[in-house]
Amino acid sequence: VPVPVLLAARGCSSAGERGSGRRERPSGQRFLQVQKAGSKGSVGLIRLQRPQALNALCEGLMAELRRALDAFEADAQVGAIVITGSDKAFAAGADIKEMQGKSFQQCYGGAFLAGWDRVATVRKPTIAAVNGYAVSVPVSLRALCRVPHARGRDSWRSPPAVPITPSPGAGGTQRLTRAVGKSLAMEMVLTGERISAAEAKAAGLVSKVFPVDKLLDAAISCAEKIASNSKLVVAMAKESVNAAFETTLAEGNRTEKRLFYATFATDDRKEGMTAFVEKRKANFTDS
Numbered sequence: 001v002p003v004p005v006l007l008a009a010r011g012c013s014s015a016g017e018r019g020s021g022r023r024e025r026p027s028g029q030r031f032l033q034v035q036k037a038g039s040k041g042s043v044g045l046i047r048l049q050r051p052q053a054l055n056a057l058c059e060g061l062m063a064e065l066r067r068a069l070d071a072f073e074a075d076a077q078v079g080a081i082v083i084t085g086s087d088k089a090f091a092a093g094a095d096i097k098e099m100q101g102k103s104f105q106q107c108y109g110g111a112f113l114a115g116w117d118r119v120a121t122v123r124k125p126t127i128a129a130v131n132g133y134a135v136s137v138p139v140s141l142r143a144l145c146r147v148p149h150a151r152g153r154d155s156w157r158s159p160p161a162v163p164i165t166p167s168p169g170a171g172g173t174q175r176l177t178r179a180v181g182k183s184l185a186m187e188m189v190l191t192g193e194r195i196s197a198a199e200a201k202a203a204g205l206v207s208k209v210f211p212v213d214k215l216l217d218a219a220i221s222c223a224e225k226i227a228s229n230s231k232l233v234v235a236m237a238k239e240s241v242n243a244a245f246e247t248t249l250a251e252g253n254r255t256e257k258r259l260f261y262a263t264f265a266t267d268d269r270k271e272g273m274t275a276f277v278e279k280r281k282a283n284f285t286d287s
């Protein structure tokens with residue numbers, strides 16, 4: 001189901017995009033394809049589509065991306081977001097042609113790239129499915145998905161040495177861990193074999209490697225699993241994980257505990273623990 005995000009694309013300057021070569025899609029996007037995916041439409045799927053420039057991140061593309069993220073963030077049906085590119089390129093970094101003639105005054109005074117931070121502030125878990133070129137990889141990935149903690153295969157289950165989530169304590173109620181604990185696997189980068197996956201994994205940038213033809217399905221299926229949990233509590237878990245990376249250990253632990261306490265104000269925490277004790281599937285209501 002295409003999401004009707006209407007955008008006015010601006011500024012990008014590849015030869016193929018000038019004149020009649022590049023038209024807006026019916027949904028209004030020039031540089032993205034935005035859809036909902038997964039059997040319940042619970043995954044927001046954003047595909048970068050600027051083939052003339054190998055998905056270089058020009059202003060227009062980033063503006064569309066922000067709008068698409070805003071739309072998914074506000075969409076109660078969507079529980080997780082997947083961002084992908086094409087077989088040839090995930091993204092070629094910032095648009096060199098666009099910034100080639102810029103001055104310091106224009107960059108600093110005009111807050112060049114300021115809007116890139118939006119990706120890092122999305123509250124819903126975001127997965128990058130990376131295939132083809134990912135030039136200036138940390139830039140592209142950090143811009144597109146907040147994944148500094150992906151560390152090879154282990155991070156699929158558990159990023160090491162991180163206070164992960166508001167997890168259940170006394171009683172060992174693991175259902176709540178499931179409600180919130182998909183955060184163990186969220187904020188991932190999945191990659192196809194085509195790019196130098198071994199190197200990316202070695203650098204800790206990638207969570208899991210898939211055959212190229214399975215990559216997107218795997219990313220959507222993972223996002224779907226995350227989305228099947230309590231969206232409210234998953235957002236808390238993400239906040240907690242981010243706090244662990246952005247602050248000291250003590251502050252991260254404090255944030256985690258406060259958020260864990262906060263889960264006790266939700267119906268989903270109660271439902272999760274009850275379902276665990278009753279050995280049944282939890283029915284979360286995002287409340």
Ligand SMILES: CCC/C=C/C(=O)SCCNC(=O)CCNC(=O)[C@H](O)C(C)(C)COP(=O)([O-])OP(=O)([O-])OC[C@H]1O[C@@H](n2cnc3c(N)ncnc32)[C@H](O)[C@@H]1OP(=O)([O-])[O-]
Pocket residue numbers: 014015016052053054056057092093094095096097098113133135136139
């Ligand atoms: C704080 C954040 C700071 C961020 C900094 C950065 O990210 S710095 C940036 C870091 N990024 C880089 O340094 C990457 C620069 N790119 C490359 O090194 C190569 O394109 C490649 C190795 C990715 C692919 O080689 P290949 O031989 O397979 O392909 P090809 O080279 O023939 O390109 C095809 C078309 O795409 C175009 N285009 C591609 N990238 C960009 C771009 N970024 N911009 C604009 N356009 C770009 C290219 O001009 C050409 O169009 P044309 O002129 O025919 O109309």
